[in-house]
Amino acid sequence: MMRIRVLGCSGGISAGARTSSLLIDDDILLDAGTGVGDLSLAELARIRHVFLTHSHIDHIASLPLLVDSLFSGLNGDIVTVHARAETIDALRTHIFNDVIWPDFTLLPNAESAVMRYAVCNPGDTVEIGERSFTAVAVEHTVPSQGYVLRNCGCAFAISGDTSSNKTLWPHLNAVENLKALIVEVSFPNELAELARDSGHYVPLTMAEDLNQLQHEPEIWLNAMKPGAEETILRQVRDLLPDRGVRVLELGTTFEI
Numbered sequence: 001m002m003r004i005r006v007l008g009c010s011g012g013i014s015a016g017a018r019t020s021s022l023l024i025d026d027d028i029l030l031d032a033g034t035g036v037g038d039l040s041l042a043e044l045a046r047i048r049h050v051f052l053t054h055s056h057i058d059h060i061a062s063l064p065l066l067v068d069s070l071f072s073g074l075n076g077d078i079v080t081v082h083a084r085a086e087t088i089d090a091l092r093t094h095i096f097n098d099v100i101w102p103d104f105t106l107l108p109n110a111e112s113a114v115m116r117y118a119v120c121n122p123g124d125t126v127e128i129g130e131r132s133f134t135a136v137a138v139e140h141t142v143p144s145q146g147y148v149l150r151n152c153g154c155a156f157a158i159s160g161d162t163s164s165n166k167t168l169w170p171h172l173n174a175v176e177n178l179k180a181l182i183v184e185v186s187f188p189n190e191l192a193e194l195a196r197d198s199g200h201y202v203p204l205t206m207a208e209d210l211n212q213l214q215h216e217p218e219i220w221l222n223a224m225k226p227g228a229e230e231t232i233l234r235q236v237r238d239l240l241p242d243r244g245v246r247v248l249e250l251g252t253t254f255e256i
Helices: 034-038 063-073 085-094 168-173 189-198 203-210 229-239
Strands: 003-008 021-024 028-030 049-051 079-083 115-119 125-128 131-138 144-151 154-158 178-184 218-222 253-255
Touching: 003 034, 021 034, 034 063, 063 079, 079 085, 085 115, 131 168, 144 168, 168 203, 189 203, 203 229, 218 229
Parallel strands: 028 049, 049 079, 079 115, 154 178, 178 218
Antiparallel strands: 003 021, 003 253, 021 028, 125 131, 131 144, 144 154
16 A cells, blocks of 8 residues: 655644645655654655656745755765756756755765655656556646555555646546545635736635546645635635545645
8 A cells, every 4th residue: 555644734833733745655746735843753765766747846845945954864875856847947956056055966975965856757667666656637827737656555645736628637537546636726716816926726726626536535735825715615626526625734634
């Protein structure tokens, strides 16, 4: 079984709210939002792979500090950051640039650096042990992707940040044994124009896309803006009364 622990699932920060990050088993992060900082040093020390959906700060905020915390204790191991080529370029240019943060792909030296990048573009699949991660393009304001995770014949998917798109849903329909889907819905319907301009779903647009899904996985809502959670959930349930939609919560753990 693949164990998934929710470290962060909010679209912003406030007391008790952390931005997007999932811990897969004990060695993989899917996004690196602010919730990563709640892990103990021993838990951080087990992480060897980070899969990023895109370059926005709520999804990468903890990555620089994570690598820094692990720097002296990796003992020759490497933290591999898997992401779209454009996301990697953004990290190199704007974060790990020796101005905002050191370039850990060159530390302690180029031959034995503690961090490396691995391009994972839409359509690519990365296998780590018995687990596989397939990237799927989605629509956002920067190049972005969701992921389908597979383990022992079962699948789990996360949309990442997205607005209405024509790529995610056909891909999910082709996935066998899809057990769960985490999908972002950042704003209520009343802020549909803002959501469109910022590349996010509202309940109405998400429901229109979700109606294309031919499977019946568990549906978990993610990345809602703090304070809007109850309104968004009510609107989604009004539009999708038969889907049994639930809200992802900080600290939730489930197995696939």
